[in-house]
Amino acid sequence: MNQNNRDSFSGKLGVFMALVGSAVGLGNIWRFPYLAGENGGGAFLIVYFIFVLIIGIPAMLSEFVIGRRGQSNSFGSFKRLAPKTRWYFVGLMGIFAAIVVFAFYSTIAGWAFEYVVISAKNIFVPPGDVDHAQLFEDFHTKALMPLVWMAVFMLITAFVVLSGVQKGIEKTSTILMPLLFMFLIIFAVKAISLPGSAEGLKFLFYPDFSKINADVLLNALGQAAFSLSVGLGALITYGSYVQKDNNLLKTAFSVSVTNMFVAILAGMAIFPAVFAFGMAPEQGPGLVYVVLPAIFEQMAGGAYYAFGFFIVLIFAALTSAVSLLEVVAAYFKDEFRMKRSTATFAATGISAILAIFTTLSFGPLKNVNLFDHNLFDCSDFLASNILLPLGAFFIVIFLGWFYDTKQTKDELTNQGTIAFKLFPVFLFIIRFVAPLAILAIFLKEIRII
Ligand code: PHE
Numbered sequence: 001m002n003q004n005n006r007d008s009f010s011g012k013l014g015v016f017m018a019l020v021g022s023a024v025g026l027g028n029i030w031r032f033p034y035l036a037g038e039n040g041g042g043a044f045l046i047v048y049f050i051f052v053l054i055i056g057i058p059a060m061l062s063e064f065v066i067g068r069r070g071q072s073n074s075f076g077s078f079k080r081l082a083p084k085t086r087w088y089f090v091g092l093m094g095i096f097a098a099i100v101v102f103a104f105y106s107t108i109a110g111w112a113f114e115y116v117v118i119s120a121k122n123i124f125v126p127p128g129d130v131d132h133a134q135l136f137e138d139f140h141t142k143a144l145m146p147l148v149w150m151a152v153f154m155l156i157t158a159f160v161v162l163s164g165v166q167k168g169i170e171k172t173s174t175i176l177m178p179l180l181f182m183f184l185i186i187f188a189v190k191a192i193s194l195p196g197s198a199e200g201l202k203f204l205f206y207p208d209f210s211k212i213n214a215d216v217l218l219n220a221l222g223q224a225a226f227s228l229s230v231g232l233g234a235l236i237t238y239g240s241y242v243q244k245d246n247n248l249l250k251t252a253f254s255v256s257v258t259n260m261f262v263a264i265l266a267g268m269a270i271f272p273a274v275f276a277f278g279m280a281p282e283q284g285p286g287l288v289y290v291v292l293p294a295i296f297e298q299m300a301g302g303a304y305y306a307f308g309f310f311i312v313l314i315f316a317a318l319t320s321a322v323s324l325l326e327v328v329a330a331y332f333k334d335e336f337r338m339k340r341s342t343a344t345f346a347a348t349g350i351s352a353i354l355a356i357f358t359t360l361s362f363g364p365l366k367n368v369n370l371f372d373h374n375l376f377d378c379s380d381f382l383a384s385n386i387l388l389p390l391g392a393f394f395i396v397i398f399l400g401w402f403y404d405t406k407q408t409k410d411e412l413t414n415q416g417t418i419a420f421k422l423f424p425v426f427l428f429i430i431r432f433v434a435p436l437a438i439l440a441i442f443l444k445e446i447r448i449i
Contacts, residue, residue, distance in 0.1 A: 006071055006072075006240060006241070007164060007165035007166070007241055008165065008166075008241045008242070008243060009165060009166065009170050009238075009241050009242060009243070010166050010170060011243070012246060012251075013174070014166065014170040014174065015238075015241075015242050015243075015246055015251060016251060016254060016255065017170060017173040017174040017177055018169050018170045018173050018238060018241075018319075018323075019229075019235075019238060019251065019255045020173065020177055020255055020258050020259065021169070021172070021173030021176070021177055021319030021320065021322070021323070022173075022229045022234055022235075022238065022319065022320055022322075022323035023227065023228055023229050023255055023256075023258070023259040023320070024177065024180070024258070024259055024262045024316055024319070024320070025105075025316045025317050025319065025320030025321075026105060026108055026109060026313070026316065026317045026320065027223070027226050027227040027263075027320070028227060028259065028262045028263040028266050028316065029184075029262075029266045029288065029312075029313055029316055030108060030285070030287070030288050030313070031223065031226065031227070032048075032223060032227065032263045032266060032267065033266055033267055033270045033271070033287055033288065034283065034284055034285055034286075034287040034288070035219055035220075035223055036048075036204065036267060036271075036281075037271075037274075037280075037281030037282050037283065037287060038219075038281075038282045038284065039211065039215070039216045039219050039220070040208055040211030040212070040216060041203040041204055041205075041206070041207075041208070041211075041271075041281070042202075042203065042204060042205050042206045042207035042208065043207040043208050043209050043211045043212050043216070044211070044216060044219070044220055045204065045205070045207070045264075045267070046207050047212060047216065047217060047220040048220040048223055048224055049260065051220055051221050051223075051224035051437070052224045052227075052228065052256060052260060054429060054433050054434060054437060055221065055224055055225070055230075055389075055392060055396075055434045055437055055438065056224045056225065056227075056228040056230055056256065056392075057228070057252055057253070057256050058396060058426060058429045058430050058433075058434050059225070059228075059230045059231065059392040059395055059396055059430075059434065060228055060229075060230050060235055060252045060255070060256065061248060061249070061252050061412065061426065062395050062396050062398075062399040062400075062430060063230065063233070063234075063235035063236045063239055063395060064235060064236075064239040064242065064248045064251070064252065065239070065248070065399060065408055065411045065412060066078070066081060066236050066239065066395065066398070066399065066403075067235065067236035067237060067238065067239025067240040067242070068239045068240060068242055068244070068248070068411060069081055069407065069411050070236070070240060071240050072240055072334055073091070073095075073233070073236070073237055073240070073327070073330035073331040073333075073334045073335065074090075074091040074094045074095060074232075074233025074236040074237055074327060074330075074331065075088050075091035075092055075095060075233075075331050075335060076091070076331070076334050076335060077091065077236050077240065078090060078091045078398075079091075081403060082398070082402065082403070087394075087398055087402070090391060090394040090395060090398065091233055091236070091331075093232075093387060093390070093391060093394075094231065094232035094233030094234075094236075094327065094387075094391050095232075095233065095327055095328055095331050096387070097231070097232040097383050097387040097388060097391060098232045098233065098234065098324045098325075098327040098328050099328055099347075099350055099351050099354060100354065100379050100382065100383045100387070101226075101232065101324050101383045101384075102154075102157075102321060102324040102325055102328070102351040102355075103351045103352075103354035103355035103357075103358050103379065104355070104358040104376055104379045104380055104383070105317065105320070105321055105324065106150045106153045106154050106157075106321065106351070106352075106355045106358075106359075107146065107150055107355060107358045107359040107362075107376060108285070108317070109150075109153045109313070109314060109317035109318070109321065110146055110148075110149030110150035110151075110152065110153045110359065111139070111140060111146065111149065111289060112149075112310045112313045112314045112317065113149040113152060113153065113310075113314065114139055114145060114146075114149055115289065115293065115306070115310040116307060116310045116311055116314070118135075118293075118306075119293075119296075119303050119304075119306035119307035119309075119310060120303075120307055122297075122302075122303040122306065123303040123304060123307060126303070127297070130293075130297065132290050132291075132293045132294040132297075133286075133290050135293070136286055136289050136290045136293075140286075140289070140362045140363070141362050141363035141366070142363055143360060143363055143364050146359045146360075146362070146363070147356065147359055147360070150352075150355050150356075150359045151352065153314075153317070153318075153321070154321075154348055154351065154352055154355065155348075156318060157318060157321040157322055157325050157348070158325065158344050158345065158348040160172050160318065160322045161322055161325045161326055161329055161340075161344045162340060162341055162344045164340065165241050168322070169319075169322050169323070169326065172318065172319055172322065173319045173322075176315040176316075176318065176319055177315075177319065179312070179315060180262075180312050180315050180316055181262070181265075183308055183309070183312045184262065184265045184266060184269060184312065185265065187269035187305070187309065188265050188268040188269040190269075190299070190305070191268065191269045191270070191271075191272040191273040191276075192268060192272050194272060194273060194276040195276060196275060196276040197272030197273070197275065197276045198272075199272075199275035199276075200270075200271035200272035200273065200274055200275035200276065201268065201271065201272055203271050203275065203281060204264075204267045204268065204271045214441075214444040214445050214447075215445070217441050217444060217445075218385055218441055218442075218444075218445045219385065221385070221389050221437075221438065221441050222384040222385035222388060222389060223384070225384070225388035225389050225391075225392050226383075226384045226388055227259060227263065228255075228256060228259060229320070229323060230388065230391075230392050230395075231387065231388030231389060231390070231391030231392040231395070232324075232327060232383075232387065232388060232391050233327050233391070234323040234324060234326070234327050237323075237326055237327050237330050238323060238326070240330075244414065245414060246414075247414070247418055248411070248412055249412065249418075249420060270287070270288065270291070270292065273291070273292070273295045274287075274291050274295075276295075277291075277294065277295050277298065279291050279294070279295075285376075288313070292306070292309060293306055296309070325344065325347055325348065325351070328347035328350070328351070329343040329344045329346075329347045330343075331343075331347075332346050332347055354379070357375050358375055358376045358379050359376075360375075361374040361375035361376040361377075362374070362376065389438050389441070389442070390438075392434070392438065393434075393435055393438045393439070396429075396430040396431075396434045396435055397430075397435050399430055400427065400430035400431035400435070401431060405427065408427075409423055412426075
C-alpha cells in the first residue's frame with residue numbers, strides 16, 4: 001500500500017508483468033492472427049505497427065499519467081484531474097466497454113477449456129478421423145458447455161481480482177507470462193520447421209499494399225487499441241497502482257515491444273502451419289480452434305502440443321481478463337465504497353449477463369442479428385472498433401489540450417528527475433497526430449472522406 005492507502009504493485013518487475021499480462025492475451029494469439037488472415041497478412045501487420053506507434057503507445061502513456069496522477073479508477077481519476085467537468089464520461093464509457101469486452105472475451109476463452117479437455121483425452125486415446133471444422137461447429141453452437149466454460153473462466157478471473165493487486169493480479173502474471181513466452185517460442189520453432197512453412201512467413205511478413213482499404217485501416221486501429229489494452233481505462237486503473245518512481249516511458253515502451261513480439265510470435269506459430277497444411281488463413285474467429293487442432297493432429301506428439309497450447313491460451317486470456325474486470329471492480333470499490341469482494345462479484349455478475357448473450361450468439365441465438373451480424377460480432381465491433389478508439393481519442397485530447405502540460409511533463413519525468421527529451425514530440429502526437437488519425441479512419445469508414 002502507498003501513502004494514501006491505495007493498492008499498489010510491488011515494484012518495477014511487478015508493474016511490467018501485470019501490464020504485459022494485460023496487453024498480451026487473446027488479442028495476440030486469437031484476434032491478431034485471424035484479423036491478419038482476413039485483412040491481407042503483411043500489409044495489415046505494417047499498418048497495425050504504425051498505429052501502435054502513433055496512437056497506441058501515446059495513448060498508453062496518457063492513460064498512465066491520468067491514473068498515476070488521479071490515484072483512482074478511470075472514472076475517479078477524471079473527476080480528480082478535471083473537477084466540475086464532464087470528462088468523467090470518458091471514464092464511464094471505458095467502464096461500459098470493459099464490461100462488454102470482458103463478456104465476449106469470456107466466450108472465446110471458455111472455448112479453450114473444452115479444447116484442453118479434448119486434447120487431454122486425445123493424449124490417452126488417439127482420435128480416429130476427425131473433421132475439425134465439424135467438431136468446432138458442433139461444440140460452439142451448443143448452449144450448455146460453452147456457457148459452463150464461460151462461467152468457469154469468469155469465476156477464475158474473479159478469484160484473481162478478489163485476491164488483490166499484488167497477491168492476485170501481479171502474482172498471476174509473474175508466473176504465467178514467462179510460461180507463455182516459452183511455449184510460444186517452442187510452437188513458432190516447430191511451425192517454421194514444417195515443410196512448406198515459407199508460404200506462411202511470406203503471408204505474414206510480405207506486405208501487399210493493394211489490400212489496404214478503409215476496413216483494413218479500421219480493423220488495424222481497433223486491433224492496436226485492443227491489443228495494447230488502450231482506450232477503456234485499464235491502464236488508468238493499473239497506472240494508479242504504479243509507484244511514483246517508476247519510469248513510465250520505459251515501462252510503456254517495454255510493454256509495447258513485448259506485446260508486438262508476442263503477436264508476431266503467435267503469427268509465426270500459426271501461419272506457417274496453416275500454409276504447410278494447405279488451409280485458408282481467412283477463417284475468422286474460429287482460426288485457432290479449427291486450424292490448429294487439425295495441425296496438431298498431424299504432428300508427432302500433437303496431443304501434447306494441443307494440450308499445452310490451449311492451456312497457454314487460457315493463461316494469456318486470464319491475465320488480460322483480470323485487467324478488464326479490475327476496471328469495473330475498482331470503480332465499484334472506490335465510488336460506491338464496496339469491499340473488494342462485493343465489487344468484484346457485482347462486476348462479474350453484470351458482465352456475465354452480457355456474456356450469456358455473446359456465448360449463445362453462435363448457437364441458439366444465432367439468428368438474433370443487428371446490422372447483419374450476430375451479437376458476438378456486434379459486441380466485438382462496438383467495443384474494439386468504436387469504443388476503444390473513441391476512448392483513446394478522448395484520452396489523448398484530454399491530456400493534449402485540456403490538462404496542464406506542465407503537470408503532464410512532471411508526471412512523465414517523475415518531477416524532473418528523469419529526462420524526456422522527446423516530450424515536444426509526444427505532445428505533438430497527442431495533440432494532432434493521434435486524434436486526427438483516429439478521426440480520419442472513422443470518417444473513411446463511414447465514407448465521408
Ligand atoms: N489487450 C488484451 C488482449 O490483447 C485485451 C484487453 C483490451 C485487455 C482492453 C484490457 C483492456 O487480449
